[in-house]
Amino acid sequence: MAPRPASKTAIPSDKVGVICRALRRAIIEQALAPGAKLPEDSLGERFGVSRTIARHALGQLAAEGLVELRRNRIAVVATPSWQEARDAFDIRIELERLVVRQLAGKLTKSQIAELNAHVDAEDRARDGSDAVSIRLATEFHILLANMTNSPILVRYVSEVAYRCCLTLSLYSRPHSSECAINEHRAIIAALVKGDEAKVMSLMHSHLDSVASRALVAPAPPRGRDLLDILAPYAEEGESERLVKLPKVVRAR
Amino acid sequence: MAPRPASKTAIPSDKVGVICRALRRAIIEQALAPGAKLPEDSLGERFGVSRTIARHALGQLAAEGLVELRRNRIAVVATPSWQEARDAFDIRIELERLVVRQLAGKLTKSQIAELNAHVDAEDRARDGSDAVSIRLATEFHILLANMTNSPILVRYVSEVAYRCCLTLSLYSRPHSSECAINEHRAIIAALVKGDEAKVMSLMHSHLDSVASRALVAPAPPRGRDLLDILAPYAEEGESERLVKLPKVVRAR
DNA sequence: GACCCTCAAAGTGCATGCAATTGAGGCGCA
DNA sequence: TGCGCCTCAATTGCATGCACTTTGAGGGTC
Secondary structure (H helix, E strand, O other), rough: OOOOOOOOOOOOOOOOHHHHHHHHHOOOOOOOOOOOOOOOOHHHHHHHOHHHHHHHHHOOOHHHOEEOOOOOEEEEOHHHHHHHHHHHHHOOOOOOHHHHHHHHHOOOHHHHHHHHHOOOOOOOHHHHHHHHHHHHHHHEEEEEOOOOOOHHHHHHHHHHHHHHHHHHHHHOOOOHHHHHHHHHHHHHHHHHHHHHHHHHHHHHHHHHHHHHHHOOOOOOOOOHHHHHHHHHHHOOOHHHHHHHHHHHHHHO | OOOOOOOOOOOOOOHHHHHHHHHHHHHHHOOOOOOEEEEEHHHHHOOOHHHOOOOOOHHHHHHOEEEOOOOOOEEEEEEOOOHHHHHHHHHHHHHHHHHHHHHHHOOHHHHHHHHHHHHHHHHHHHHHHHHHHHHEEEEEEEEEEEHHOOOOHHHHHHHHHHHHHHHHHOOOOOOOOOHHHHHHHHHHHHHHHHHHHHHHHHHHHHHHHHHHOOOOOOOOOOOHHHHHHHHOOOOOHHHHHHOOOOOOHHEE
């Protein structure tokens, strides 16, 4: 075995998990934009593991919908269609309504404190980069899900929240997020008060407004394949011609 | 609804996918009961691939919650706790309400025919093994999800349905499923009629009744670790003692 | 100048090999 | 007999190697 550089391997390494978490975070902070290439060996080299492990991590992320795997091709950060984005938000709304329904009136003092602290952090980050704001906002929802103590719910909410985050980076215009922060505070308040119906409706309208602020037009383009971008402009029956446009247009 | 481009989520049509599908099916038909061991090399040998591939498949199934992966230990078919089963059903109810909401009044003739044909198949299988009935019932729900043309929704519904199926094999007593079949027919009828509210409530009560028929008592035991079974019987403060019981009791 | 053909470089698909960990049976001891 | 330690086969964790596929750059042709 290759001489391992003094790493404290006494702990269960879980290298795949490490890579997954790193990539997830990079993706939702838009350090890795949709369409970015993720070659196995670069990944392996970057994280000090073999291609085998990098590959395994990519497989997991693909199952979560954050990465697209095509046979014999380099993996890329997923580029969800507008419709998929809309679907993801629809699912998310239902799941998070479930979260707050389970949580209403059941939060402990320390949980409430934790939530408030998180929103405070969101507040402080308002002047920072959009990417960080988006990540914090997403993490607020995941924090909530965690408090349900339902591993399944946590997993689904996290996954779908990450996906939504990814779509935001594709379809969203630069937005101000103050309102979102206030909505988070309102949700906490309703949770504490224990008003189940109220908090479900708050969560619903919160996510709905995030979605509709973000997914304004079904006009996608950024980072997508030129062919896809041009498709809607093709006249009826012209698709054949489009495919054969000169190289420069077909370029990726 | 406008015809949506078919899912491009055909991830790997390769060997990993084949193994995953085979194992999923074996698990929901209870050919592989919860707790059953899944050694990488047996799997590889059985499917004519190397351990690498078998391992990858196990990773995917673990991400779906059908398999439990413990470091340096043989993978086993998952044994969800009673609470996890309940959580899975709760999530499933919300997701499937979403499915029928999207589908109400929008089914094509051929889709309706397909659904009816499936329920007929369920009917015919009523005399067969319980395992097949359960699988067919599950596949009815997945068939519905497929008709939404939302890859994300399909994936989540499938996953959670498989999980529920798995829990049925753990906690359910032998049950008669005629009522379930009739409920399926009622759902189709309401879908055709386009009564959104009605079909959502039908789906809700259908799944709720399946869940409550199945998850009767929070008393689990089959196939679980002895320690877990004995845990509730431990007196306060005795847990320490329990852990140190002689080997024969700790046996798995 | 645009097209097409060829081919090497880059990258994936998968099997295999070796080290590390586990747990089950065997041996000694009370 | 019963309990604990020790050892070894079984099994996983991971890296590496080889074959195959895709990519895209260069050069020849019209």
